[in-house]
Amino acid sequence: MAEYLNNAFLRRLRSFIPVEFKTEVKELSSLALPVFLSYIMVYLIGFVSVIFCGHLGRTILEGVGLATAVINVSAVSVGYGLASASGTLVSQTFGSGNLKRVGVIVQRTFLILMLACFPCWAILINTESLLIAVKQNPEVARVSQLYVTIYMPALPGLFTFIAEATYLQNQGIIWPLVISGAVSNVINALCNYIFIFVLDLGIVGSAAANVASQYVMAIMLFVYILYKGLHKETWHGLSMDCLQEWGDFMWLGIPAMLMLSTEWWTYELGSFLAGLISEVELGAQSVIYELANIAYMCPIGFSVAGSVRVGNALGAGNPEQAKLYAKLSIAFAVSISVCLAVVIGSLKDVISYIFTNDQQIRERVSRVMVLYAPFHLLDTIAAAGGSIVRALGMQMFGAAGNLVGYYGIGFPIGVSLMFAAKMGIFGRNITFSPTLFYCSSSSHSVMLLLSQIGLWIGLLVCVFLLSVFFIVLLIKINWVKATEEAQKRAGIQSDCAEDDTVQQANNVHLSDGGAHTDTEMLTENLPNLTTTINALPLGVLVVRRGLTLLAMFMILAVGIALSVLVKM
Template identity: 30%
Template structure:
């Protein structure tokens, strides 16, 4: 078969190469690569979650009002800021990952700088939203006293918004070149120091809950600083970071074409889970329902850090291989990731099932709460396997630069199928919080099915051509500009 493809000097193409069965050595090699990536990324995800948890735990010792305000502010920040930064930053999974695979290393630094400009610019209007969080929360029907406390906490979190924007850019930059250990070390150092910083800022400075918010900002900026120093001076980044360039100011619309759907893809999913908590407050016995659903979501979020690491590893491997023109290797990466996440999902589900009667005692001694949590754990177990599958498939979507399709899939899965079914089960069939979770499972199943069909119907050789063209266009546009 004749080789096809773009006649560019970027890489030696493999387009048109027959896809035969994979050898044992190829599978083992791919598994090792993903394990090297996923392990540190799982640790990073867990440590980042721990930062917010530590802050809220310290605030909890200041009283119920302070705890409620900090919790509400944290959720508000996640919905209106953090999710947007994560989503927009994930566009670098495509740009940096494919450029690295094509061996156009200097483009990684330019892409990162361009992302920094876009994300920091986005933070400016978001900062005004955070500054007026109290007013917005009251407008949304929240308790005025708690809203005032949450608004104060959110104001002092504004510096962390800008720090998180830069952090996302550095993380994606390093991640795309398979350099994940420094991220794990910097996040580990930051998390350990965060305990001391929180103690000083909350109890010794007299700032109270405001100190916890400032501690978040200090820790975030410490993490960014450590990674920035590594990027600047480490030999491993010598080829990918060549200093600041005016080229980063060019082709911003091209970056936005992926950044905006990337943000939509991430936000649609995160917002739907937050909506479940709001809906639980409308159920009979809302205090019990909200508490149990919040515990269930926190448990799910903590466990999700494992498949999220595999998702990021999949994104890196797929983008690298497509950028190098190796469609066959990109497909192998997806298959290995799917096997790994299903295996891990089954083990995780078994742990949830066998530990369901004990988990509730970590949160309450009331038998009603413990029994309800045990029932929810069974639903979590079923949803966890499906959630892992969609996370890996979402990683493949980001790696191949098809975030627009991913955003449409998430819109349909969560807002056309999941949320309406959750309302139907919870309020029409009177299934309560379990009904809401059935809606979430339905959304996850629909999302996984959509993305699986997309993956199976994909011509990966064409995707490799598109990746090569994307890198080539970036080079030409920067040179022309």
């Protein structure tokens, strides 16, 4: 009897969970794991290079570390940020069934990213001058410039990979990214070993290995796409339409770049400012930064997967499904981050052993970890909310929120605490425990403490405000209106939100192989599909794109000229 009642209770409980909910959970989970692994693969390439260079001496290690930071801030963040616009457009357009337009968006993304290489090169070629200008060791700056100069040819390969990855990822095809990343990491490690320890090429060899790895990833994805025929449904040949709508693309791309870059730049600036206090503070900040990168990637899988599925649902004209995906992705990301926060807090005294045996650095890391655990939870909420905002095409709101949060509130608070504490201007004596601040007998304690955790107090305030901002923003979203806007971006000219034929696009199944859609069924039943919206006349188009190309060349020329003048 008890068993019967128990089974009846379970059946009753299951009846409250819609079948659709179970399906969405399964689909999100199947996307999240490979997304997480693909991000790890990309991250490891630079990480492995730093490890190998660590055996070449302290100066080279510091130089490569700074070079990696400069590359991330001035190039990688630009590529991923601009490509985020493609992510929004591809996911919505693929979900709508307007597959021919997907191919045009990919071509447009590739061209814009290739042009973005020019301003990135203009900055990278002046790395040494910029580092010396901010009081870095001249020899370390010279090493950084050498590494960056050799790395510069990798940008077209990296940006090509980013365009390919965005194209596949927003169709739910993730595992090829993981495989290409794994192979590239093996090649990177082998090349680093051969170039550094066998051929004795030193830092030059490590940078060359990094360049080779970027092109291996891009070429492998390209070959996989061709071999599996993944392009057949969305690629209808090169089209002049890819030169249209650059303004709309950049309207999404530049704010998306700012969303990504503001957080990225804050971490890098934090490391630089920590170095102004002491080498121990710099070492502690570096350890925390690496731990933060790894921890961030665990929940980000669900954030990105949710962004993809939300975009697909919006393009398919299904606002309720999009809303469900948004809720699920945030819930899963937060659940994982809670577990990680507990683990980080529990291991705060031992986790730094992975990176260093220095007692002073480990003590500082342990103190900051008490703040980092809740920071990670709030940062995950903000990141998951930001991913959904990008899927909705609301990058402008996200960029404004991040700029105000990081540079208007969080960073000023953190820097003020760091350097006010260093200068000893506090009148009261405060010491830190895991749960509270309390008075002590030494004025030195407050200065030492806040110089160590001041930045993270500011960042904690920032991510708390951002998490509230994004959650409130998503609650206030008109999902029906967002769906209509997504379908306009997808090139569906008529009001299809209420058209039953559009709902057939909801039958798009995402997987890592085989056909994703019944292409003929989708394109035949969807009315008024177009690859271009508000096309410019040919003459105007040629002039505008020609001027854009000229401007990029001029920016690079200015960068080269500045580099030459500084060295004269």
